[in-house]
Structure formats: C-alpha cells, structure tokens
Amino acid sequence: MKKGFFRILMVVLCISVLAVGCGKKNQVELNVYNWGDYIDESVLQEFEKKYNIKINYDTFTTNEDMYVKVKAGGSHYDILIPSDYMIKRMIDEGMLEKLDMSNIPNYKYIDSKFKNLEYDPNNEYSVPYMWGTVGILYNKKMVSEKPTSWKVLWDKKYAKQILMMDSQRDSIGITLKMLGYSLNSKNPDELEQAKQALIEQKPLVLAYVVDEVKDKMIAGEAALAVVWSGDAVYCIRENPDLDYVIPEEGSNLWFDAIVIPKGTQHKKEAEMFINFLCETDIAYRNADYIGYSSPHTEAVKRLPKEITSSRHAYPQEEDLKKCEVFVDLGSILKEFDRIWTEVKSH
Amino acid sequence: MKKTWAAYPYIFWIIIFTIVPMGLLIYFSITVKTPTGTIISMDNFRRFTEPIYLKVLARSLTLAAISTVCCLLLGYPAALFLSSRDLRHKNTMVLLMVLPMWMNFLLRTYAWLTLLERKGLINTLLGKIGIPPLNLLYNDFAVVLGMVYNFLPFMVLPIYSVLSKIDHSLIEAAEDLGADPLRTFLKVRLPLSLPGVMSGITMVFMPAVTTFVISRLLGGGQYTLIGNLIEQQFLTVGDWNFGSAISLMMMLIILIGMGFTSRYEKEQEGGGLW
CATH class of the missing domain: 3.40.190.10 (Periplasmic binding protein-like II)
Incomplete structure (x- = not known):
C-alpha cells in the first residue's frame, strides 16, 4: 500500500512540473515589446484600469534584438514598436498583421507628413509613435x-x-x-x-x-x-x-511605429491599445516624458513652446x-x- | 524498488533540462541554414577557427586565467587565515566573506560602475589628495577586477573547507620533528590543501571564461569575450547555428579542464563545494 502511494506521488510530481504555468486566465493579457525608456509607464497602468486588460511590458535595446526574439517565436507579443527599416523587413517577411483602422479612430490625429512613408506606403501595418x-x-x-x-x-x-x-x-x-x-x-x-x-x-x-x-x-x-x-x-x-x-x-x-505581429490572440485589444496611445492626452504625456518628437498633431500643440520650437526635437527642413x-x-x-x-x- | 521510483522526477528533470537542450545544441551546431533548406555542415566549426574568433577565445582565456591567479593569490592566504585555530569569531568572518553573495550579482557589478567612474567615488577621493582622475573603467583592469571581486568566494571557500579538515595532529607531528612554520606549511598544509585549490580554480575559471555581463558592463561593450560572442549570436545576429557551435567548443574546453582537475582530485580526498 505504502509503495503504491509513493508511486502515485512521484507521478503526480512529474505531471505537476509539466502543468506549471498552464493556469487558466480570465483576464485578457497584452504583451507589449517596446524600446527601453520609451513610454511614460503610468500610461500603461491607466490603460489596464480603463479596459481591465493586463499589460505585460517588456523592453529591447536595438531593432535587431527585437527582430531576432520575435522571429525565433515563442514570445507571443501583441504589440511591437520597431523602426522604419525593421517594419519594412517584417512586412516583407509576412510577420505583421494588417491593422483595422476603423478600430483606431485616433489615427486621424497623426500628421499626414508621417503617413504613406516608404516603409509602409499604404498605412496598412503601422501607426507612427515617435520620430x-x-x-x-x-x-x-x-x-x-x-x-x-x-x-x-x-x-x-x-x-x-x-x-x-x-x-x-x-x-x-x-x-x-x-x-x-x-x-x-x-x-x-x-x-x-x-x-x-x-x-x-x-x-x-x-x-x-x-x-x-x-x-x-x-x-x-x-x-x-x-x-x-x-x-x-x-x-x-x-x-x-x-x-x-x-x-x-x-x-x-527615423520613425518608430506601433505594429501588431502575426500570431497574436488579441488583435482587437491590441488595436484598442494603439488607439489609446493615440489619444491626445496620452500621446502628449509620452512625448513630454521621454523627450522624443511626436507625430501627433494635437499633442505637439500642447507641448511647451521651447520644445516644439527647438531644433533638437523638431528640426527644420534644412536640418x-x-x-x-x-x-x-x-x-x-x-x-x-x-x-x-x-x-x-x- | 522504492529508490528507483524516487529517482524518476530527477531523471525527468535531467532529460528535459540537460539532455534535450544538449541535443538541440548539437543539432544547431552541425547544421547550416541555406535558402534551399537546412543542411548538415561543419561550416560553423570551421568559422570558429577564423583568426578573429580565435583572438576572442584567446582573450577570454587570458583574462579568465589572470582572474583565477589573482583569486588564488588573494584567496589562499584568506583561507589560511580563516582556518587558523586560534582565530576568534571564525564563523562571523566566514559569514562576512559570503555575505556579499546574498546580494544580486548584477547589482554588485553595477555598484563598481559608480565606484570606478571618472567622477566616481574613487576618483573623487584621489582628487582630494591631488591625484588627477584615472581611467579606471572600461579597460582590462576593470574587467579583471569585476571577475576577481565576484568570484573570490568560490576560491576561498573550497580551500577553507579543506584546510580546516586537515588533521591537526599531522601539523603537530611536523612541529615535534623540528620543522619550522614555513617548512610545515610547504610539506604538510600545502600538499594537503591542493584538492581545495584545484576545485577553487575550476570554480573561478569556468564562470570567468564564460561571463558576458562583467565584460559588457565594466568593459563598455568593447571587450568581446567568448560569452559576449555567444550572446551576440543568439540575441543580436540570430545565428543560432554558429552560437551553438561556439557554445559546444566552449564546453569542450571546459571538459578538458575538468578532466585535468578531477583526475587530480581522485588521488586525494576531494574537497570543496561540488
């Protein structure tokens, strides 16, 4: 009897090792992969509260690091923010989902200067984030x-x-x-x-x-x-x-833009997140916090004059x-x- | 019967986390991706013998060897001191030796960054006594320092544990027969402590030769060691095949090293943390 119990115990132990991490989730989780120091993180919490969606936030250092990790599979990201040439490469390799722009009404705020760029000529795959x-x-x-x-x-x-x-x-x-x-x-x-x-x-x-x-x-x-x-x-x-x-x-x-990789389980929620990032207030807070130049027309208007007139952040045509x-x-x-x-x- | 059942979880563990990854590593290292598909090839190993990669290997081995020697020179006297019989508060001393290891390895290495910077603590203090700022960071010195600092306990502890296990009557016998302290040390303590020294050397050399964090942080990204090369292949370049081949070569080198030390340890009673 005792021996039988011991066997069962060991089998259970083996199975439980396999089963760890397969727990059921009832809350939608979005896996976001962004550059380091590239968002006002309070924005993420606000999104979680507003939509009851959990965000797993992860960062990368270079486009190449990001590409290798996503290409290798197994990472299950729903949102990526790569740069122009990397987006082109991912489009060419069929790694990105086409966006449904009707779910991203705030796209209208993006300055037309940043639309129809070479890396995504028909604005099908990406929404500009910073430049x-x-x-x-x-x-x-x-x-x-x-x-x-x-x-x-x-x-x-x-x-x-x-x-x-x-x-x-x-x-x-x-x-x-x-x-x-x-x-x-x-x-x-x-x-x-x-x-x-x-x-x-x-x-x-x-x-x-x-x-x-x-x-x-x-x-x-x-x-x-x-x-x-x-x-x-x-x-x-x-x-x-x-x-x-x-x-x-x-x-x-350069231009960094938000994209959704193929294989996402939560395309609709990911588009909600993109739309959220394009809300005037949120885009303003991000631009103000990280110091990069925003392609968002309304957010730029809200930024202090000394930033938008500075040639560092908002260079002139001649620069x-x-x-x-x-x-x-x-x-x-x-x-x-x-x-x-x-x-x-x- | 009971015993074999009890072993299953461990066998299962070894298969999942050792055998399968090793198999993958070997598979990747002997294959090459081509536009027409994956083919078996030794190209990855051949590539490793190019001068640029051999140079990286040589640099890694040299820096690791220097760190190991430094650890030995610093660690042996420390172990000797800790094991001496008339030392008071011995346990406290050993604890203090191990204490830094309770803290995260990355944090400890980051701490050195702020100490060694041009406007860091050390240079500020030197400036106070009129010495111009030194370039302490981002060179061989910083990398070796980081290795020695992080791995020193791995050298001290095995030696300490062997030294404190030495039968004291042997030392007394040597003294009774008229040996002076130096002679007692050379003829009795040193030979008996060699197994500890050997395991200390392996335990310092192995992590030192494969580290990539220390060389990245304290070397400023300009000291490509073998660990950085492997990391780069997997994370930046995405060439898993070449990365696997380097990893296998590295394991081979360590295996040969281990062969030497374990042969030695068999003759004597092994000491240390293994």
Whole structure:
C-alpha cells in the first residue's frame, strides 16, 4: 500500500512540473515589446484600469534584438514598436498583421507628413509613435568648439571621451555618412572603408552603450556621444551644459511605429491599445516624458513652446536636407553583422 | 524498488533540462541554414577557427586565467587565515566573506560602475589628495577586477573547507620533528590543501571564461569575450547555428579542464563545494 502511494506521488510530481504555468486566465493579457525608456509607464497602468486588460511590458535595446526574439517565436507579443527599416523587413517577411483602422479612430490625429512613408506606403501595418534623428550630444565645457562634422568623433583630442552607440545600423551608418556615402550603402568597398574607420576609432572610444549613454552624459563622464534626438532632449533638460547637433554630412532620420505581429490572440485589444496611445492626452504625456518628437498633431500643440520650437526635437527642413531614412538591406545585413563583430572584437 | 521510483522526477528533470537542450545544441551546431533548406555542415566549426574568433577565445582565456591567479593569490592566504585555530569569531568572518553573495550579482557589478567612474567615488577621493582622475573603467583592469571581486568566494571557500579538515595532529607531528612554520606549511598544509585549490580554480575559471555581463558592463561593450560572442549570436545576429557551435567548443574546453582537475582530485580526498 505504502509503495503504491509513493508511486502515485512521484507521478503526480512529474505531471505537476509539466502543468506549471498552464493556469487558466480570465483576464485578457497584452504583451507589449517596446524600446527601453520609451513610454511614460503610468500610461500603461491607466490603460489596464480603463479596459481591465493586463499589460505585460517588456523592453529591447536595438531593432535587431527585437527582430531576432520575435522571429525565433515563442514570445507571443501583441504589440511591437520597431523602426522604419525593421517594419519594412517584417512586412516583407509576412510577420505583421494588417491593422483595422476603423478600430483606431485616433489615427486621424497623426500628421499626414508621417503617413504613406516608404516603409509602409499604404498605412496598412503601422501607426507612427515617435520620430527623430541621430546626432552628436556634446558637453560644451569639454568640447572647445561646436562640432559640425562626424569627424569630431575621430579627433584624437577627445580620446577616451567618446561614447559610441552599440547598435550596428546606427554606428556603421554614421561612419558611412562621415565618409560621404549613403548610410544605406551596399557597396562592399564603402563598407570596408567604414569598417576600417571604426577600427581606427576604437582606441578613442570610451565605451559602446545604448541606454546608459544618458546617465554618462548627464554626469559629465564623456565629452561626446552618438545619440538619438529624444535622448539628447532628455539629457539637455537634466544638464544644461549639453547640446545636440546634427552634423553637416547629414544623418539618419527615423520613425518608430506601433505594429501588431502575426500570431497574436488579441488583435482587437491590441488595436484598442494603439488607439489609446493615440489619444491626445496620452500621446502628449509620452512625448513630454521621454523627450522624443511626436507625430501627433494635437499633442505637439500642447507641448511647451521651447520644445516644439527647438531644433533638437523638431528640426527644420534644412536640418533634414541631407538626412536619410534607413532602408531594409536584405541579405547585406549579414555583412553589417560581420563588420560590427569584427570592430567590437578587434 | 522504492529508490528507483524516487529517482524518476530527477531523471525527468535531467532529460528535459540537460539532455534535450544538449541535443538541440548539437543539432544547431552541425547544421547550416541555406535558402534551399537546412543542411548538415561543419561550416560553423570551421568559422570558429577564423583568426578573429580565435583572438576572442584567446582573450577570454587570458583574462579568465589572470582572474583565477589573482583569486588564488588573494584567496589562499584568506583561507589560511580563516582556518587558523586560534582565530576568534571564525564563523562571523566566514559569514562576512559570503555575505556579499546574498546580494544580486548584477547589482554588485553595477555598484563598481559608480565606484570606478571618472567622477566616481574613487576618483573623487584621489582628487582630494591631488591625484588627477584615472581611467579606471572600461579597460582590462576593470574587467579583471569585476571577475576577481565576484568570484573570490568560490576560491576561498573550497580551500577553507579543506584546510580546516586537515588533521591537526599531522601539523603537530611536523612541529615535534623540528620543522619550522614555513617548512610545515610547504610539506604538510600545502600538499594537503591542493584538492581545495584545484576545485577553487575550476570554480573561478569556468564562470570567468564564460561571463558576458562583467565584460559588457565594466568593459563598455568593447571587450568581446567568448560569452559576449555567444550572446551576440543568439540575441543580436540570430545565428543560432554558429552560437551553438561556439557554445559546444566552449564546453569542450571546459571538459578538458575538468578532466585535468578531477583526475587530480581522485588521488586525494576531494574537497570543496561540488
């Protein structure tokens, strides 16, 4: 008798190991995958309260990280916020759901400048969230004259005071720009030159970082950093010694947009969430909190004048003249991977 | 009968969490994705022998070896001190040694970031006595420091446990026969403590050679170690096949290392935490 009981106990134990995590849910859960530091998190709680939907919020550091995780499957995200070229790639690979715009009436607030862009020409898959540029954030006390060119990042004067971005498309992109090429170059010669330039620059670089750049620059740990415009706005607000510039060679103009990946169980709720993010009040709070530029017409009107008139956050046409939007490079991306691995392990 | 039934959950556990993942790792490492489908190939291993990756491997092994030696040099005297018989409050001392390990590993490493920064605590204090700020962060020194700091207890504890198990009458006998303290140490304590030293070395070297957090945080992303390379293949590049091949090569290297130490430990009574 005792032995029989013991057997049953062991079988139960085995089954219970398998059964863990298969509990029943009666509340809808939305899995949101966004960039780090890219939302006012109180907005999420407000959504949970208003619609009785639970949000599991998760963050990524680069588009490539996000893509690999979603592509590998098993992550079950309902909402993603990637950038332009990554959205194009995901559309081409059939990874995204078409949106039902009748569920997203607040889409009307999005400035038409941000509609029908190359990555989603018919506005079928994405709703713009934020936009911005890549540029140089510098400390006026540590850099004698205002930088105008990417070349300042190769200036030996600033050895060990330069922070580069640990994101392959951005870092290789600005190097191509510095050399006078397109940041969407597929030319092996030009890419090789960019690689050599990055290797040559490496001894001058203090560190390759992404989100840590803000703390470091605010604390005055480095003189120059490659940053996204919104991070620059945030840092300047915290430390008035800092300033941001889009170098004269031109830079990257980017758009981040909200999309729904294929395989979601809660498309309707995900669209509710997108619509919620496009409510004027919510879009305003997000833009104000994270410092990036909003494509939302009403939210922009509400932002303080000194932000919307600042050329950091809302650059003028002439600042953007030489800027390019990333395009998906397809199979050449492998080459970018190789270059970046080589630079970082040099 | 009872005993075999009791083992089932563990066998089940090992199959799910060791055998199956190992099988997947091997499968991924010997296959390559091509546009026409997945084919069996040794390309991943061949790629690992390219100079750029061998350089990463060499750097990882060197940094790990340096950290292990530092841990040994710092840890052995500490263990000797802790095991000495006339030490008061011995348990408190051992507890203090282990105490930092109760805190999260990441937090402890982040703490070093703020200590080593150019405007961090150490440089501020140095500045007070007129020394210009030093570049302490984002170099070999910072990475080795992070490894030594985090893994030192793994060196001290096995040595300590072997040393405190040494039969004291052996030491007394040596002293009775006229050996001075140095000779007693060299002829009695040191040889008897070697099993502890061996397990200490394995326990420090293995995590040190595969770490990617320490090199990422304290190396500023410019110190690609083998752990970073593997992480990059899985998380950024998405080349699981190559990532698996590197992981397997790494396991092979560790296995060879383990072979050496365990052969040694068989001869003596093994000590330590294994």
